[in-house]
Amino acid sequence: MSLRFENVSMEYQKDRPVLERIDLEVPAGEFVTVVGASGSGKSTLLSLVAGLVRATRGRITLDGQTIEGPGPDRGMAFQSPSLYPWRTVAQNVAFGLETRGFSRQARKERVEWLLEEVGLTEHAHKLPGSLSGGQQQRVSIARALARSPKVLLLDEPFGALDVQTKEDMQLFIRQVWQDLGTTVVMVTHDVEEAVFLGRRVLVLASDPGRVARDLRVELPGTGLEVKRTAEFLTLRAQVEDLVRREHRAHLAGARA
Amino acid sequence: MVSVESPPVEKAATPAPRVRLLKTEVSRRTAWILRTASVAVPFAGWWLLSVSGLVSDRFLPAPPEVWAAFTEMAASGDLQGDLLASLGRIGAGLGLAILISVPLGFLMGTVGWAQPLCEPIIGILRYLPASAFIPLLIIWLGIGETSKIALLVIGVVFFNTLMTADVVRQVPRRLLDVSATLGAGRARVAARVVFPYSLPGILDALRVNAAVAWNLVVVAELIAATSGLGYRITRAQRFLQTDRIFAILIVIGLIGLTIDITLRILRARVGRWSV
Numbered sequence: 094m095s096l097r098f099e100n101v102s103m104e105y106q107k108d109r110p111v112l113e114r115i116d117l118e119v120p121a122g123e124f125v126t127v128v129g130a131s132g133s134g135k136s137t138l139l140s141l142v143a144g145l146v147r148a149t150r151g152r153i154t155l156d157g158q159t160i161e162g163p164g165p166d167r168g169m170a171f172q173s174p175s176l177y178p179w180r181t182v183a184q185n186v187a188f189g190l191e192t193r194g195f196s197r198q199a200r201k202e203r204v205e206w207l208l209e210e211v212g213l214t215e216h217a218h219k220l221p222g223s224l225s226g227g228q229q230q231r232v233s234i235a236r237a238l239a240r241s242p243k244v245l246l247l248d249e250p251f252g253a254l255d256v257q258t259k260e261d262m263q264l265f266i267r268q269v270w271q272d273l274g275t276t277v278v279m280v281t282h283d284v285e286e287a288v289f290l291g292r293r294v295l296v297l298a299s300d301p302g303r304v305a306r307d308l309r310v311e312l313p314g315t316g317l318e319v320k321r322t323a324e325f326l327t328l329r330a331q332v333e334d335l336v337r338r339e340h341r342a343h344l345a346g347a348r349a
Numbered sequence: 350m351v352s353v354e355s356p357p358v359e360k361a362a363t364p365a366p367r368v369r370l371l372k373t374e375v376s377r378r379t380a381w382i383l384r385t386a387s388v389a390v391p392f393a394g395w396w397l398l399s400v401s402g403l404v405s406d407r408f409l410p411a412p413p414e415v416w417a418a419f420t421e422m423a424a425s426g427d428l429q430g431d432l433l434a435s436l437g438r439i440g441a442g443l444g445l446a447i448l449i450s451v452p453l454g455f456l457m458g459t460v461g462w463a464q465p466l467c468e469p470i471i472g473i474l475r476y477l478p479a480s481a482f483i484p485l486l487i488i489w490l491g492i493g494e495t496s497k498i499a500l501l502v503i504g505v506v507f508f509n510t511l512m513t514a515d516v517v518r519q520v521p522r523r524l525l526d527v528s529a530t531l532g533a534g535r536a537r538v539a540a541r542v543v544f545p546y547s548l549p550g551i552l553d554a555l556r557v558n559a560a561v562a563w564n565l566v567v568v569a570e571l572i573a574a575t576s577g578l579g580y581r582i583t584r585a586q587r588f589l590q591t592d593r594i595f596a597i598l599i600v601i602g603l604i605g606l607t608i609d610i611t612l613r614i615l616r617a618r619v620g621r622w623s624v
Contacts, residue, residue, distance in 0.1 A: 143530050169530040175523040179545050179622040189531035191541075220622050233527075240532065 095120045096142065096244055096276060101151035102301075103137055110301035111137045115151070117295075117304065121243065124270050124277045126291030128284055128332060130340035134302025135280040139246045142278065143169045155243065165189070168237030172249040174229040176221040182232050183208065183217040189239040207235040210272065211265070227258040231265065238273065245270075247279040251286065259283075260317055263290055267315070284336060288329045289320060296335045299343040306335055410592040415599070418592035427581065432600065434576040435566050438494065442501025443562045450506045451551060454513025459543060464514070471507045479504030480568050492573040497566070504565045505558045512557070516550030517543060549620030556612040563605050 098117040104110045111134040119125055129135050140146045141153055144163040153160045155167070168189075176185050183204050190200045208214045211231040221229055230250055237245060247266070251259045267290060270277050281287050287294050291310055298305035310328060312319050319325050375383070392412075398404060399411035406414075422428040456463040482503050483496075490496035520543050528538045570579025578597050585593035 140526075143526075145526055145529060163530045163532065165532055167530065169527070171523055171527065173521075173523055175521065175527045177524070177542065177545070188528070188533075188541075222622060236527075236531065 095156070096278070097154045099151050099154070101141065101148045101153060103134065103141060103146070104149050110149075112141075112148075113301040113303050115302075115304060119244075119276060119278065119293075121276055122274050123293060124267075124291055125279070125293045125295060126287035127278065127280045127295045127297060128282065128287045128336055129295075129297030129302065129305075130299045130336055130343045132299040132302070132343050133297035133339065134299075135297055136248055137302070138297075139169065139248050139278065139280055142244065143167055143246055165240040166243045167246060168240065168242035168244070169246040169248065170230070170233045170237045170250050172252045174221070174226075174233040176229060176232055176236075178221055181218050181220060182213055182224070185221065185232055186235045186239055188236060203239060207238060210238075210269065211235045225258070226254050227262055230254065230262060234266070234269065238269070238275070242275065244276045244278060247277065249281055250279070252282065259286070264317070266290065284333045285320065285329055288325065288332055294332060296332060296339070298339050300346045305339060306332075308332065407589060407591060410595055414592045415595040418590065419596035419600075422581075422593065422596065428597075428600070431576055431578050431581045431597075432604070434574075434580075435570065435578045436604070438497050438569075438577065439501065439559075439562050439566045441494075442498040442566070443505060443559060445498065446502045446505040446509060446558075446562070447555065449502070450509035451513055454510040454551075455517050455539075455543075455547075457510065457514035458517025458520075458547075459539065468511070468514075471510055475507035475511065479565055483569065483572055487573055497569040497574070500569050501562050501565050505562050508561070509554055509558045512554035513547075513551055516554065517547045519550070520546045549616060549623045552612060552616040552619060556609060556616065559608050559612060560605060563601075563608060567601060 096117075096119040098115045101112060101115040102110055103112040115138070127135050127138060137146065141148055142155075142160065144160050144167070147161070160167075177188065180188070186204045186207050187200055190203060195203070204217075205214070208217055211234060213228060213231055213235070216224060216228065221232060224232065234245075234247075234250070250266070251262045254262060263286060266277070266279075269275075279287075279290065288310060289312075294306075294308045294310055295304055296306040296308070297303065308328070308331075312325055312328075313322055395409070396412050399406070399409045410418075419428070453463075453467065457467050458464075479500055482500060486496040486499050486503075490499055524542060524546065525538060528542045533541065566577070567579040567582075570577035571583055572579075574580040578601055582594050582597050585591075585597070
């Protein structure tokens with residue numbers, strides 16, 4: 094029961110690989126964060142799992158099944174919440190449920206449950222335009238979770254939020270993960286966030302993107318206060334150094 | 350002991366004058382006064398000029414005379430008949446143009462091959478003035494209803510297609526990605542995502558083109574017709590009834606305004622979310 098990359102390479106233009114020979118296994122229920130300099134193909138990695146693009150070589154499997162397109166076993170949320178602005182919060186969350194044979198009643202119950210989980214029950218009938226950035230992102234995540242995906246893919250979901258909201262959302266997504274037991278793969282450029290949330294942090298190298306380091310994270314706590322512990326700060330510095338080195342290499346490569 | 354010099358107390362600041370931007374605003378009250386003046390001043394000017402004796406009554410009838418002409422035409426039933434004829438034409442012509450241009454524009458905005466296939470020819474055709482087609486249309490289709498409806502379609506369809514295509518093309522890529530991950534196929538994305546997202550913009554385009562269509566109806570009727578508001582104007586011209594011409598022009602303007610307001614209200618209802 095896992096998400097596997099088998100020798101996956103991806104290029105949008107010929108001989109300009111974005112990702113090269115990725116071999117990776119993510120066991121079910123893991124929370125993986127992915128960091129890396131620009132040009133490391135972080136977002137492409139998620140798009141591949143989502144089935145929005147196809148790998149040039151290699152294959153990705155989920156529970157042994159090769160991924161060939163989008164499917165209900167994977168849900169995705171982006172940095173811009175990309176909600177349907179003409180649909181209410183509840184209708185946004187229901188979108189994915191309208192495409193399969195859900196009865197009206199089943200859909201309603203599922204949406205109610207999801208809104209409860211993300212704490213937006215009282216906003217169910219509002220339009221997204223009247224919500225705050227953090228609330229919009231919650232709707233987007235609830236929508237991605239609607240079809241009970243095995244894997245939740247998050248592409249810099251909190252990148253556009255202010256610091257306080259971001260920390261709230263970090264605790265929120267951790268709670269969702271614990272409640273649902275979903276595998277989470279989250280791309281972020283924020284190393285602190287990556288180390289705080291990920292039980293495993295992947296550092297990608299650039300040009301072409303590949304896994305430079307695969308770190309297991311064990312922290313002495315789970316609350317925000319853990320961010321001040323020596324363990325956390327050491328790990329964070331370590332990852333930052335790795336990302337910085339890759340960033341410099343990327344710049345040097347661009348100049349050459 | 351270390352003494353710390355306190356910073357000089359700042360003088361109570363007078364509210365800083367706001368920088369004057371290019372765009373300025375007026376109060377609601379002022380706006381309403383200006384709106385009223387925008388109609389009332391020209392109207393009063395017309396009235397004054399017509400009673401001043403500077404211009405002959407034949408050329409510039411006074412408002413009461415125009416009103417009299419209006420009630421006379423309304424009493425005879427001519428005006429209602431002509432109005433219905435003109436409205437029927439714009440309804441048919443604009444309706445047909447929408448049926449062609451909205452699906453075509455939608456296709457151009459979504460499907461890769463439709464844009465390069467259609468844009469060059471439509472880009473050329475839309476610069477041909479529709480009214481220049483009138484002689485040709487009369488030769489081809491006679492002076493009946495068909496040629497007038499065809500004129501409306503020619504005048505509206507090309508612009509509306511390109512404007513619709515532009516609107517449809519603006520649906521954010523991310524929204525399409527999200528919809529795909531939520532299991533929506535192309536048909537569902539078209540119906541449930543692209544169409545609702547574009548609808549307010551499609552109505553905006555339609556509002557612009559409805560004005561063009563209304564103008565063209567009257568132009569077509571001026572040239573060849575046996576009914577309609579344009580036809581009524583040419584008849585009045587024959588008998589030098591400028592008061593009637595004025596009355597019909599005002600009716601034309603008011604109908605145009607009604608069409609515009611109706612579409613505006615529709616747009617506001619449909620596009621509540623887009624503000």
